[in-house]
Each structure stands twice: as structure tokens, then as C-alpha cells.
Amino acid sequence: MRRIWKKTGPSLLLLFLAAGCVLGFCGCHGSKGLSPFEVPEELDGSRDYEITFWAKNDTNKTQTAIYEQAISEFEQAYPNIKVNLRLYTDYGKIYNDVITNIATNTTPNVCITYPDHIATYLTGANLVVPLEELFEDEAYGLGGSEVRFDSPSLEEIIPKFLEECRFGGHYYALPYMRSTEACYINKTFVEKLGYTLPETLTWDFVWEVSEAALAQDEEENFLVNGQKVMIPFIYKSTDNMMIQMLKQKDAGYSTEEGEILLFNDTTKELLYTIAEHGGSGAFSTFKISSYPANFLNAGQCIFAIDSTAGATWMGTHAPLSDMSKDKVVEFETAVMPIPQFDPENPQMISQGPSVCIFNKPDHQEVLASWLFVQYLLSNEVQTAYSETEGYVPVTSKAQESEAYQEYLSRCGEDNSTYYDVKIKAARLLLENTGHTFVTPVFNGSASLRNASGQLVENTVKSVRRGETVDEAYMEALFGDITSLYRLDQPGASGMPEGSAKEDLGELPRTSVFLLSSLAGVWFLMAVYFLASAGRKR
Amino acid sequence: MKKLAVLLVTCALVLGCAGCGNSGDGGSDAPDASNASAESDADTEEEDAAQEEAGADEKSEGVMTYEEYAAAEVDSQVTVETYVQAKQSWWEDKATLYTQDRDGAYFIYDMPCTEEDYEKLVPGTKIKVTGYKAEWSGEFEIIDAEFEILDGSYIAEAEDVTSLLGKDELIDHQNKFVSFKGMTVEAAGKDDAGNDVPFLYSWDGSGQDGDDLYFNVSLDGETYTFVVESYLCDNTTDVYQAVKELNIGDTVDMEGFLYWYEGVNPHITSVTVK
Numbered sequence: 001m002r003r004i005w006k007k008t009g010p011s012l013l014l015l016f017l018a019a020g021c022v023l024g025f026c027g028c029h030g031s032k033g034l035s036p037f038e039v040p041e042e043l044d045g046s047r048d049y050e051i052t053f054w055a056k057n058d059t060n061k062t063q064t065a066i067y068e069q070a071i072s073e074f075e076q077a078y079p080n081i082k083v084n085l086r087l088y089t090d091y092g093k094i095y096n097d098v099i100t101n102i103a104t105n106t107t108p109n110v111c112i113t114y115p116d117h118i119a120t121y122l123t124g125a126n127l128v129v130p131l132e133e134l135f136e137d138e139a140y141g142l143g144g145s146e147v148r149f150d151s152p153s154l155e156e157i158i159p160k161f162l163e164e165c166r167f168g169g170h171y172y173a174l175p176y177m178r179s180t181e182a183c184y185i186n187k188t189f190v191e192k193l194g195y196t197l198p199e200t201l202t203w204d205f206v207w208e209v210s211e212a213a214l215a216q217d218e219e220e221n222f223l224v225n226g227q228k229v230m231i232p233f234i235y236k237s238t239d240n241m242m243i244q245m246l247k248q249k250d251a252g253y254s255t256e257e258g259e260i261l262l263f264n265d266t267t268k269e270l271l272y273t274i275a276e277h278g279g280s281g282a283f284s285t286f287k288i289s290s291y292p293a294n295f296l297n298a299g300q301c302i303f304a305i306d307s308t309a310g311a312t313w314m315g316t317h318a319p320l321s322d323m324s325k326d327k328v329v330e331f332e333t334a335v336m337p338i339p340q341f342d343p344e345n346p347q348m349i350s351q352g353p354s355v356c357i358f359n360k361p362d363h364q365e366v367l368a369s370w371l372f373v374q375y376l377l378s379n380e381v382q383t384a385y386s387e388t389e390g391y392v393p394v395t396s397k398a399q400e401s402e403a404y405q406e407y408l409s410r411c412g413e414d415n416s417t418y419y420d421v422k423i424k425a426a427r428l429l430l431e432n433t434g435h436t437f438v439t440p441v442f443n444g445s446a447s448l449r450n451a452s453g454q455l456v457e458n459t460v461k462s463v464r465r466g467e468t469v470d471e472a473y474m475e476a477l478f479g480d481i482t483s484l485y486r487l488d489q490p491g492a493s494g495m496p497e498g499s500a501k502e503d504l505g506e507l508p509r510t511s512v513f514l515l516s517s518l519a520g521v522w523f524l525m526a527v528y529f530l531a532s533a534g535r536k537r
Numbered sequence: 538m539k540k541l542a543v544l545l546v547t548c549a550l551v552l553g554c555a556g557c558g559n560s561g562d563g564g565s566d567a568p569d570a571s572n573a574s575a576e577s578d579a580d581t582e583e584e585d586a587a588q589e590e591a592g593a594d595e596k597s598e599g600v601m602t603y604e605e606y607a608a609a610e611v612d613s614q615v616t617v618e619t620y621v622q623a624k625q626s627w628w629e630d631k632a633t634l635y636t637q638d639r640d641g642a643y644f645i646y647d648m649p650c651t652e653e654d655y656e657k658l659v660p661g662t663k664i665k666v667t668g669y670k671a672e673w674s675g676e677f678e679i680i681d682a683e684f685e686i687l688d689g690s691y692i693a694e695a696e697d698v699t700s701l702l703g704k705d706e707l708i709d710h711q712n713k714f715v716s717f718k719g720m721t722v723e724a725a726g727k728d729d730a731g732n733d734v735p736f737l738y739s740w741d742g743s744g745q746d747g748d749d750l751y752f753n754v755s756l757d758g759e760t761y762t763f764v765v766e767s768y769l770c771d772n773t774t775d776v777y778q779a780v781k782e783l784n785i786g787d788t789v790d791m792e793g794f795l796y797w798y799e800g801v802n803p804h805i806t807s808v809t810v811k
Contacts, residue, residue, distance in 0.1 A: 061743040290674040323799045464612040
């Protein structure tokens, strides 16, 4: 049973709300806050360091082995730095545990994460290390003179990927791997239905073929596959679906400052289309039906949209599979960018793990952490890890390396290391990096992301249950989702402190009263202390 | 900006003090869930005994029998009265439960539930559940559900389904508390040195202690993958330890819930080496 995202696992809905409480009240338990990190002049080699690395793998044994190998090699270069690995299989659980550990000052040193999550961590003072000074440090910076391995220079990190880690005026992370989404297509069935894949996949094409695939015989077997089950189009990540559709339509999602624009007429228009095809049975989602890969490989799906980092699960000869082999059918797999509204101006999401460093009272320990992070960007780690899935390395140094180029050139030589679907997925991103985008990062941006997916999930579930999807439904849906994700509350909407849009007015009377009370208590305590001191003398 | 800062600091101090102040004996005014449930159990056991004499559940008006539930279309609304057999997880005010009545079992997924109510849902508790029937990778479940606690109690005996392994009829027992007897532990995979191992952390060995445990057992030449689901039975439980101590070739009896994922995938709750 594959459980990359354990179905019963936590979503991030309330985590962000809980995070505010934890970060707000951690002072009660003794956390005094950290001083801003300053780069030490040199790493104290007379000391031993032990750092913790919380990593995410895609439930992939090879990835685990690569992390372990990387740690082993790093420890050989730095025998006085020990790295403890803790493995996770989803970002949400890492986020959850980081939030929990912030309150007890037990955050990891290094953590694989998403920028949306870092935005929440940043509500704690000096919790995450801004990296600019470390980047440029002559001795220990990227490609620095005292670094004991061949690390990339700042210029060798793909600028677009690096910029994704910049928010609030600082670089708070480094990209580790990058992926996008791909449409994995049963080309055999598309052609059997009388269609030819266009050069650029469009939404209209996908919807049309998907509806055509629903034709059944008298015994309710689908004509295209001869089976009782056929869901022609399945989307794994419906938040990405809505986000990318809106971007392609140049419609609102959010501003850079955190103003929420998701609930607009274009969103409604998109949801009506999704409802139409969800209602007919032409479209479903991972949360409603299960993994797109399993349906695709069983000949029960034609268009499966999932991350390029899921490419090893896709296709008749996929190296990873958790379904019985007798269910897998033979077909030709095409790997294409996600459908577009404007083929001349393709747009697709950039995603994938980044890595951040948590601040510690001991700045030497932070420096040791930084060196390990740099090691994760070395060619050895970058090429090895990217080859486990349809990831691409985040440095030009690794992308252009002889080893990586040879890997790409051997596409299809076998069904493991050189599995064609996986390498085609990686190539897809390499060729479209200029067409990728990310959504604005602010405190609350992850809630907005979840909300955008929930709009799709609710709409599809509703039509499947026979509910009417009309204007009244949309109004209610928008209201429910706004309320569920607390997007109508200034704090949760992610409106940053001090933004021009904030107009707080006068201090509330309650606060005035509470402040006065506190001042009074402190005054009385001071009087009592002075009186006691006087008596002792 | 300063006003906001002052407001936040004030609230933090006041609420923080309140929180710390309550931490010592917090919950003393709260009802004792365990006592409450114990009393409830005592009451309901009498009724249960009476019902057992009658030999069947009495369903309220508008409540489906298991047969009607099993026949209901996916995505249709269903209402059942059932009994909690085990709790898998509670998160963000949502509970996931293994439930069963005398005729069949119902997996309740992500049902809105307060933490207080979750504490009341001890094994045996009778609940009325209204939600939608769904199918996820072959597992039938009730989602988007509401529930109420009713009087009554029932804990299912494990039903021996060993002889049904590999047969189509097995799915008729989906989600029930079942037992498997006399099965043989097979290799689940290989370690880094290439040696056969009796279990894996996560489905392919990519996990660590605390993750789901996967192990293979065979009967009559057919091998099946069973799992210790870490939300249901974490690494502090006896079954988690027992599976970690299995040896290839051991003969085992097992109990658990007949979960489905792309085929039968029991969530094992006890293992006994014979």
C-alpha cells in the first residue's frame, strides 16, 4: 500500500491557525527568543557538532539511500559534524512537527520544506536563518575557500529556482529539487478514440476526449477499455489544478501582499466546467477516487495529472507499483505539460522541496548546518537524487555535468534508472523552466492553496451526489470555504503587518483596560519589592 | 504598527498567564470521560444483553440494514447504526473509525467529531452515522458524515476468514474484525546487504521506526501483504513489537480489520507466533 500522502494524515487547514497560537505563546514556556544569526569568522574545528536533518522522501527507498549516502560522505569531509536523519513522507507532517518543536526550542537544524511553510515559521523572531550573508561569505559561502567539497557558486543556482526562496526581503531557503506537473497520457486509447495528441495539450482537447471515452456497450462496459471502470481524467493535486487554471486565464488568486482574490467570476466559470465533467464521470480527483497512476496503469484512465516527481509510478512498465501485476495493461505512455488555455503562452507550476536552516543559540552549530545544506547542492547529491524521479537538479553545475547529460541521453535504455517516462518528465521541466511560476508566499498562503483545491473537491463531490451546481451553490461554496479556511480574517488572510492596507484605528478599549491592569500589577509588584528591600536593610 | 504590537503583547501576556495558570489542574471541572464511558458501558451492556437474546439489532426508522448499505450506490447518502470497534485517528476535529454491527462492517473516514466526543467513542459504543458512501482504491467507506451516540454496546468477535483468502467472497467481509490462522511469515524484502527480511518500514522499506510495518504471510502457496497501520497501532503497541520480532518461517495467528487497498490489505492488531 503506497501512502505518499497518508489518506488519514493531517491536512494543513488548522495547522496554520494552531501555528499562530504556538508561535505566539511559546514565550510562556521559557523560550527567550534567539539573537539574529551572525556568520562566525571560522568554524571551530576543535569541537564536535551534532545536527538534525528532517528530510522528505516520496516513499522511495532509493531516495532514503541517497540521503544516507550524502550524510556519510559529508561526515567524511567533516568528521566533527554528525548529521542525524529523520525521514518524512509528506510536507504537512514536517510542518506539523516543526510547529510543535518551535515551542520547545527543539526545531531541527536543517529541514526540507515549502516556502509557504517558512512564511509561517517566520512569525517567530529570528527562527529561520536568512541566507544572504552565508551565500557570500568568502570562506564558508557558496563555493567558499574553506568549503571541503566542490560546492556550487551562487551564480550556478538556477536563478528562477533561487528566487522562489526569496520572500520578506530575504532568502530563507535554498532550492533542493524542482519538479512541475505533467499529464501522463494513455496515447493508445487517445488514438483508439480517433484523436491525435496535439503539439500542446489544451483543456478543450482533454475534456472532449474524456467525454468521448465514456461510451459504453449494452452491458455497461466502456468501449475504449472493455472494463466496467473508466475515469478518463484524474487530477492528483486539485489545488495546483485551480491555481494553474487561474494563472493561465490571467485571473486573480492573490496579490504578493497577501490580498485574496481567489473568489472571482473566473473561478466560478472554471468550477462550472469542472462540475459538468465531474457530473458526467469524465473527471475525478485523487481524494475522491485514488491515485491517478493506478487507474492509468490499469487502463482505467486516459489523462493522469501528477507531479513529474511521480513519474516512476506511471506507465505499463513503471518501476514502482503497489498494485497487482495482473491488473496492469499494455499501452503507450505520452508525457506532456499540463493542459493550457493559451497554447502560445504556456504556464505551469514550479514545485519541489527547498531546504531551510533553523537558527540556534550556538552560531557555530548553524554554520555547520549551512555546510551540510551546501553539500545537498553538490553535484553528487543533485544528480543522484534527481535521477530517482522526474526531478531536475537546481544548479546549472549539476544540470550541465557530464554525468547528468549522459543520464538524460540514455532515456529508455531500461525500465529502472533510465525509465523513459521518468526522463521525459524531467526533460519536460528542463525545457519549460521559463514557463513556470510560483504563487505569492505570505503567512496564510498555504491556507489559500488548500482552499483553492477544496473548491474543486467540493464541486465534484456535489455533482456526483446529484446536487445542483448553480449561482446559489457557488455563493454558498465561496462562503463556506472562506469561513472554513478563515480567509475573511485579516490575520489568516496573510495580510502582513504594516502593509499599506492595514488601518487598525484606535486601540480597542479592552486592550486599553488590559494594558492598564498589567501596568497596575507591575506597579504594585515594584512597590512591594522596594518595600521588602527597604525592610531587609 | 505599534498599536498592533501592544495589542498582541497584551493578549499574549494575559492569555499566556491564563494558560499557564490553568495548566496545573486543567480539566478538573471537565467530565471524566473514562468514568462517563464506563457508566455508559454498564448501562448499555444490559441492553446489549437483552438485544443479544433477541438475536439482532433493531434499526431505527430510516436506518439501513447492512444489506441495504452494501447495495447502495457510491456517492449516495447512507444512514447506519453501528458500533465502534476501534479508533484509527483523530485530527482537526475529524475521526476515523472501524465500526461494525452484527451483520457487517463500516469504515468511517474523517468524520467531524470533537475531541470530547472522540473520547466517548470507546470500543462497543453504538452510533448512528449519516454520510455518503465512497470507494477509495477498493475500500468502501462512509465520508462527510455526521453522527450521534446512542444507547447500546456490541463488540464483535474476530471472524475466522482464513479459508476465504484468495476467494471473491472475502470482500463481503470488508472492514470486519477478522482472524487469520496458521499462516507462514515470508520475506517482505531485502536489507541493504541483500538479506531477506521479515518486515519493512513503509511499503518498500523507505521508512523508519514508527511508520507502517509491512509483512508478508502465506497460505497454501499464496502470499498476502498485511500491515500494522501506525495510526491504529503505533510503535508502542504490542503488535508493532511482535511484528518487528517475527522470523521468516514463523507460523502465526493474527487478528485485525479487513481493510482494502487495491486488494485485501488487513490492518493487523495482534500477532501470535505458534
